[in-house]
Amino acid sequence: MGDPGGTGSSDGPGTPARRLKRPTMSDVAARVGVSQALVSLVFRNQPGASPDTRRRVFQAAEELGYRPDTAAQLLRRTRSRQLGVLFTMRQPHDVGIVEALYPAARKHGYTLVLNAMVATRGERQAMEELLGLRSEAVITIGATSSWQHLTTGATRTPIVEINPRTRAAGVDVVRTAEHKGIRQAVDHLVALGHRAIAHIDGGTMPAAAERRRGYRAAMRRHGLADHIRVHPGDYTEESGARVARDLLARAQLPTAVIAGNDRCAHGLLGTLLRAGVRVPEDVSIVGYDDSQLARLSFIDLTSVRQEAAESAELAVRAAAERLDEGRTADRDIVLDPTLAVRGSTGPPRTRSTPDGDLLR
Amino acid sequence: MGDPGGTGSSDGPGTPARRLKRPTMSDVAARVGVSQALVSLVFRNQPGASPDTRRRVFQAAEELGYRPDTAAQLLRRTRSRQLGVLFTMRQPHDVGIVEALYPAARKHGYTLVLNAMVATRGERQAMEELLGLRSEAVITIGATSSWQHLTTGATRTPIVEINPRTRAAGVDVVRTAEHKGIRQAVDHLVALGHRAIAHIDGGTMPAAAERRRGYRAAMRRHGLADHIRVHPGDYTEESGARVARDLLARAQLPTAVIAGNDRCAHGLLGTLLRAGVRVPEDVSIVGYDDSQLARLSFIDLTSVRQEAAESAELAVRAAAERLDEGRTADRDIVLDPTLAVRGSTGPPRTRSTPDGDLLR
DNA sequence: CAGTACAACTAGTACGTACAAGTGCCACGT
DNA sequence: ACGTGGCACTTGTACGTACTAGTTGTACTG
Numbered sequence A, B: 001m002g003d004p005g006g007t008g009s010s011d012g013p014g015t016p017a018r019r020l021k022r023p024t025m026s027d028v029a030a031r032v033g034v035s036q037a038l039v040s041l042v043f044r045n046q047p048g049a050s051p052d053t054r055r056r057v058f059q060a061a062e063e064l065g066y067r068p069d070t071a072a073q074l075l076r077r078t079r080s081r082q083l084g085v086l087f088t089m090r091q092p093h094d095v096g097i098v099e100a101l102y103p104a105a106r107k108h109g110y111t112l113v114l115n116a117m118v119a120t121r122g123e124r125q126a127m128e129e130l131l132g133l134r135s136e137a138v139i140t141i142g143a144t145s146s147w148q149h150l151t152t153g154a155t156r157t158p159i160v161e162i163n164p165r166t167r168a169a170g171v172d173v174v175r176t177a178e179h180k181g182i183r184q185a186v187d188h189l190v191a192l193g194h195r196a197i198a199h200i201d202g203g204t205m206p207a208a209a210e211r212r213r214g215y216r217a218a219m220r221r222h223g224l225a226d227h228i229r230v231h232p233g234d235y236t237e238e239s240g241a242r243v244a245r246d247l248l249a250r251a252q253l254p255t256a257v258i259a260g261n262d263r264c265a266h267g268l269l270g271t272l273l274r275a276g277v278r279v280p281e282d283v284s285i286v287g288y289d290d291s292q293l294a295r296l297s298f299i300d301l302t303s304v305r306q307e308a309a310e311s312a313e314l315a316v317r318a319a320a321e322r323l324d325e326g327r328t329a330d331r332d333i334v335l336d337p338t339l340a341v342r343g344s345t346g347p348p349r350t351r352s353t354p355d356g357d358l359l360r
Numbered sequence C: 001c002a003g004t005a006c007a008a009c010t011a012g013t014a015c016g017t018a019c020a021a022g023t024g025c026c027a028c029g030t
Numbered sequence D: 001a002c003g004t005g006g007c008a009c010t011t012g013t014a015c016g017t018a019c020t021a022g023t024t025g026t027a028c029t030g
Helices: A025-032 A036-044 A051-064 A070-076 A092-107 A123-132 A178-192 A208-221 A237-249 A262-274 A308-325 B025-032 B036-043 B051-064 B070-076 B092-107 B123-132 B178-192 B208-221 B237-249 B262-274 B308-325
Strands: A082-087 A111-116 A137-141 A159-162 A172-176 A197-200 A229-231 A256-259 A284-289 A302-305 A332-335 A338-340 B082-087 B111-116 B137-141 B159-162 B172-176 B197-200 B229-231 B256-259 B284-289 B302-305 B332-335 B338-340
Touching: A025 A036, A025 A051, A036 A051, A070 B070, A082 A092, A082 A123, A092 A111, A092 A137, A092 A262, A092 A308, A111 A123, A111 B111, A123 A137, A137 A308, A159 A308, A172 A178, A172 A308, A178 A197, A178 A208, A178 A256, A178 A284, A178 A302, A178 A338, A197 A208, A197 A237, A208 A229, A237 A256, A237 A262, A256 A262, A262 A284, A262 B262, A308 A332, B025 B036, B025 B051, B036 B051, B082 B092, B082 B123, B092 B111, B092 B137, B092 B262, B092 B308, B111 B123, B123 B137, B137 B308, B159 B308, B172 B178, B172 B308, B178 B197, B178 B208, B178 B256, B178 B284, B178 B302, B178 B338, B197 B208, B197 B237, B208 B229, B237 B256, B237 B262, B256 B262, B262 B284, B308 B332
Parallel strands: A082 A111, A082 A137, A137 A159, A159 A172, A172 A332, A197 A229, A197 A256, A256 A284, A284 A302, B082 B111, B082 B137, B137 B159, B159 B172, B172 B332, B197 B229, B197 B256, B256 B284, B284 B302
Antiparallel strands: A302 A338, B302 B338
């Protein structure tokens, strides 16, 4: 009694400390004097046990230090009700989505199992592990691989991609209407009086191509095709810093820059400030993501907001639709971003424009 | 054939799409014409199968889309060889440790299972989930709870805490010799000629108290007790920004500030720069963590470095010692930090000191 | 008073794998 | 010819839980 699975012998000196077996439902049941099945009922909060018995079961479990074995539950249960999440820890906005996934999953009756993509472990391997753990569906955030082989064959697993790098068939996608976000940024700057508006892109990173196209389209829409300048970047601070140095080396700065994301904008802003350029007086800067970074008082970045909570909720819902409602057709969910205007944008300084006109 | 667990009927319209059962080892075995146990041998890379059979097993598995079931493995195996990791995604240094844990765990023959602590899920719950998944030990990074109840009782689970907030008994601890780090920072600044060196602390955050004490001790050691100034903070950018505003409001700035961590230093630096204060000419700034932030070209922060890889390796090793070598006594592992000198520190400007002397 | 309905429980089995303990079979040495 | 050993494989069972299908006992109905 009170010695579940133990041999009764204490770990003798010299022998490697033997881990005692963890107590099981049967141990709890034996202690209360009921069957294992009844303990199972109690822990699942199912009807069929008297209030008094429930209390005694919980008390015995407490005394024994019993803890349900997830592996066994997973194995036995008809449904695992687990969603795998494949994510990166380095992009703040992605972290925000992960955090928002927890309440969203709970709301739909699912549990999350995380797997980070780090340098030493490819996306594929991380995905394999998630599937091995019986994820019913997998939500990826900013992934670059295509999962064609998973959505095909006997055991197709639904995949929902949030802000994927590439477009793929057979998966649901939750993404932002990037062009609308960029267009709002351009509109905002043009309304302030800007004409020389440059863009730092994200290279091959997720959504970068669309933002780049959106920038070009919005500029043309305002008749500013001649002012289109796309500087290559990669969503990192250093790429923003590099562009800043390039711009400083030239005689003429643009009056405004739209960065591919907030990190890039941060690098741009920091480097310009260090060089004595005033923001927004000399140059206005717009970021993208509206991350925590943008909201810091000393950065205070006008930025295109994508609601992390909304993306998370819709991704979970998309998975739930496939799993619980039998949807089989792909969905492409597009969210409209909004512009969070802060202190990094303002009217351009009065100065001579490249074509010689003097703007008021 | 080729329809493992399937009923042969395609998902009819109107009925919710039924997920086909995933293939098992038995399905693979049947296809090859061998026993399930042999397939198990092959997948575990154990001796006892002919090279030809191995090939056929792998091929059949490939054709069926077979994937080992982790839940079943976990349930059946004597040892799970899994280490739980409890971490925060918001502190860059912690993220670095998590990434370094992967290779360290692999080296010792362990697998990692992550669980993030987010606002909506307490540390306790995250820990429960890890234990439910049969983690043999748990490594926490910057956790605040005490796990007394886990290291006691029938099924004690080894806990290794990296940079814990509070000291606890019954657990292994991997931490930095905080006072040495701070002392190096103070020594460095004093050597540059600074005397008015302030400190922004981390409040109740991990290691903050020790850094605070280390600052005071180092200052006294240099006979600068009169210049001791501790400003309250909490390791966030905004706390650094707030202190910056406080300092600016006073007539007299210190010539140097040691921030509790890099994020705090970032807030301090950004706010001072915005106010026209030059760094390091007017004020020198030292951070703590040597995170990626500190290394950015436009931040370029002198910072106390704690090797994430080293912490990770030692934490895994501590867990392995308990699990594989039967160690039962607690270990307190203390790492020596080093100072990464960058551009945010320099000699103080010649100016009158608070006591009226004129320093050269 | 028989019959029924319900609450409170138990028995048995299946989930997919790992591991211990076999079972043939063939080559080899004496 | 007979053991002997090793390889290649199989059989059987256990892991801890969930779920289906019972089995009691009690109260209630007509």
